[in-house]
Amino acid sequence: MSDRKPTAAELDLLRTLWELGPATVKDAHQAMQAERPSLTYANVLRLMQVMHGKGLLTRDESQRSHVYAPAQAQDALQTNLLTDLIQKAFAGSGKHLVLAALDAHVTDAEREEIRRLLEDTAKESPDE
Structure with a gap:
């Protein structure tokens, strides 16, 4: 894992992915909207891209929609x-x-x- 610690928003997304398992941006966005209705798909996409860059998420690009998963349990x-x-x-x-x-x-x-x-x-x- 990267030495950079997750922000509060990143921890929220990690909790969602730990509960869901590996997920697409669409899946994560839908799951997170229950608690944060104002959260947009674009926000979740950008957050997941940043987290992937930081080493907090892995990304499986073998499917049409990329599937993200936490890099750590x-x-x-x-x-x-x-x-x-x-x-x-x-x-x-x-x-x-x-x-x-x-x-x-x-x-x-x-x-x-x-x-x-x-x-x-x-x-x-x-x-x-």
Whole structure:
């Protein structure tokens, strides 16, 4: 993947393609219009062309309509973006990221689910 990080609009398109799978511009445009009715076909086409140039999308030109797909799996890109965020915003501390998220961005139900996940993880791999 390119060293350039995706913009917010590019991440929206990537989420659409991760859900759809490889798609034409027309397919992606139709899927994205549900949330953004003002989005034009030309906007999606240009965005996909730019993303292909940045290495964020692959393009299969073997068919009449080009088919685009994310160059990276969703979990791989999210891990890379998270690592970058931890380094830049939290001085390399995953703990500080988690504490900031728990402080402001987690519901009580999510907090309980996290607690259960941590307990399950602790049971699976006891301290060495």
